[in-house]
Amino acid sequence: MDQLPLRIDHTIVDAILAGRLQPGVRLGEQALANLFNVSRTAVREALIRLETRGLVQASPRRGWFVVEPSQDEVLEAFHARKVIEVGILRAIDKVPARMIEALRTHIAQERAAIAANDIGARSYLLADFHVCMAEALDNQILADIMRDLTARVILIAALYQSDRDASEACDEHERITDLIAAGDIEGAAKEMATHIDNTESGLTHRLDRDALFDLRQILQQPIRKKGMK
Numbered sequence: 001m002d003q004l005p006l007r008i009d010h011t012i013v014d015a016i017l018a019g020r021l022q023p024g025v026r027l028g029e030q031a032l033a034n035l036f037n038v039s040r041t042a043v044r045e046a047l048i049r050l051e052t053r054g055l056v057q058a059s060p061r062r063g064w065f066v067v068e069p070s071q072d073e074v075l076e077a078f079h080a081r082k083v084i085e086v087g088i089l090r091a092i093d094k095v096p097a098r099m100i101e102a103l104r105t106h107i108a109q110e111r112a113a114i115a116a117n118d119i120g121a122r123s124y125l126l127a128d129f130h131v132c133m134a135e136a137l138d139n140q141i142l143a144d145i146m147r148d149l150t151a152r153v154i155l156i157a158a159l160y161q162s163d164r165d166a167s168e169a170c171d172e173h174e175r176i177t178d179l180i181a182a183g184d185i186e187g188a189a190k191e192m193a194t195h196i197d198n199t200e201s202g203l204t205h206r207l208d209r210d211a212l213f214d215l216r217q218i219l220q221q222p223i224r225k226k227g228m229k
Helices: 003-017 028-035 040-052 071-092 097-115 119-136 140-162 163-181 185-219
Strands: 058-060 063-064
Touching: 003 028, 003 040, 003 119, 003 140, 028 040, 040 058, 071 119, 071 140, 071 185, 097 119, 097 163, 119 140, 119 163, 163 185
Parallel strands: none
Antiparallel strands: 058 063
16 A cells, blocks of 8 residues: 555544644545645645545535534444444453553643643544453454544544543543453443543533524524615
8 A cells, every 4th residue: 555645644633633634624635645745636635535425525616625423423423432342342362461451651741631631632532442441352453443533533522522521531531441451341342331431421412402502592683674774
């Protein structure tokens, strides 16, 4: 596989995970070609790869944009993550020692980012925990799938995540890791399912609340009839 498009692909996904690329941001082919010092052909190949995975979209005569996923699409991504991540844990026969070390190191980085109120690093690290888990099991295919699913969730979740949400997510990551380290794989799988449900529930509540707020604001605006001053 050509490494140039792959490098562009990974850089864009990392920027989404870190919350630096927001939904609807335009991705100009020439600008990206200049940034990476590559041809527009390499950029286009990377963007097409991302489009097939639901992370960017092309608009006729307007160019490429980061997708703006619907609430239903985000909920589907949460469901897919739950199926995959719980399945990953339940498929573990023997916990690699490096897995626990990798997860604990990652959690320490999460806590440092939360303490520093570094929202970009916090967003990236909390999302990347799930990728880290797959990588620690030496399953790069699952890690790549998790990166894409998590990026789709982040495109909306990062806009609504509070400091408290971040701390609670980190605590849940630690409980999952502790259960894995203790050899309680089924307990870890159940905790993972609860963790994903909690994240989904919190996000759905805020999305619904914001939609209601927007509708209320629109309907409460006075309507001016023609001829009225």
